[in-house]
Amino acid sequence: MKKWILSASLLAGAVGLAGCGAGNDVVATSKAGDVTQEELYNAMKEKYSPQMEQALQEIMYKKVLSEKYEVTDKELDKELKEAKEQLGPQYEAFLAQYNLDEKGFKDFLELELLREKATLSEIKVTDKEVKEYYEKWKAPIKVRHILVEDEKKAKEVKDKLAKGAKFEELATEYSADPGSAQNGGDLGWVDNQGRQQFVPEFTKALDTLKKGQVSEPIKSEFGYHIIEITDTKEKKPFKDMKAELTKELKLSKADPEAVQKKLDKELKAADVKVEDKNLKGAFESLSGADNESKETKEK
Incomplete structure (x- = not known):
């Protein structure tokens, strides 16, 4: 199965929180007083800080990566089709398990494709490697x-x-x-x-x-x-599969550490800063990357 099936559990908490604003619009009323968006937002930060940090990460990654990389409707539809094929009759149960509708899942897939494009942009493979991969595919x-x-x-x-x-x-x-x-x-x-x-x-x-x-x-x-x-399914000739297999081979070389380093690089280039002290932990890896860079220069 693809990695999105493993990481979708992180999405479940983020989806419900990502749309929560911090304005003064009333979200609930009572004779004892109203509850505003700001009150709800602050309460959620105190009680669900890790989920809020996750939601912030998802939103910021999408904003930053969308500036440099594009996911077309055709690519997104293809990814969704593949997901449905892989999950088969378990597709609806999968959505229910993570409290998602199809739109929410497509939003997640779009972010995964943006991450993928960013990561693969720095991974190189030779024609010989792709040919050898095809022989074993x-x-x-x-x-x-x-x-x-x-x-x-x-x-x-x-x-x-x-x-x-x-x-x-x-x-x-x-x-x-x-x-x-x-x-x-x-x-x-x-x-x-x-x-x-x-x-x-x-x-x-x-x-x-x-x-x-x-x-x-x-x-x-x-x-x-x-x-x-x-x-x-039939194995197509190499020339018809070269682009697809090149991408697949690159993905096989994209370990989690390499992916995170690339994402940190994109966030640093976009000068991402967290102003809310309660959510400072959302991008701790950026400060870690800064310290690592300083140590390297000192050596």
């Missing part, structure tokens, strides 16, 4: 599985499949994977990078299965998996 596959605790149960499920039982019904009944069981074991589309998110035994099995073929029980640290590839 595997096309997306649609996967489903049933996870059970022991081999005996796995063989029982496998026998029922051999006798004509429906995979999705058995997954709902037997699978110990709560994330996919309710969807008939469906894990959605798994891309080249997504394969690496599974345990090694699972990934190895994917390399041996053909479309429509059901695996023998595969043992892993989680139990026993019965896996099926239900659909596949």
Whole structure:
């Protein structure tokens, strides 16, 4: 899965707070007195300081990065489509889990693409590297599985499949994977990078299965998996994939530290300063970067 699935949890708190203003407009009334936006904002700062700092980061990153990098509607629609394909029938549950609607998720994806563009602007790869990456690259596959605790149960499920039982019904009944069981074991589309998110035994099995073929029980640290590839996509010629794979290869080299350094660099160039003392911690990495720069010069 892509990194946005892992980092979306940070978004949940930020989305609800980002729109809160600090004016004198009344947000609630009572016989005992009114509550203004400013009162609510100050109360939230005291009680939810980390979430407020996160919200400030998200807003400022978007403002600063939008000055130098552009995300088109076409790019955003493509990213959303890929997200839906990866999540499959779990898409609506994913939005509900993080208290998002589709617009909120698209806003998040736009920021992720801005971060991505900023980071990739400083990463270089050669044509030779891209070609070698293409040779090892595997096309997306649609996967489903049933996870059970022991081999005996796995063989029982496998026998029922051999006798004509429906995979999705058995997954709902037997699978110990709560994330996919309710969807008939469906894990959605798994891309080249997504394969690496599974345990090694699972990934190895994917390399041996053909479309429509059901695996023998595969043992892993989680139990026993019965896996099926239900659909596949074709691997296109290199010339048609070069741009896409160049981007993917660059992303594979963008470790979190490199990403943060690039973001700090953009914020420093934009002369970002936090005026609210309660939110000073939002960009602590900037002061850290300043100190590191000073130490380097002194040496």
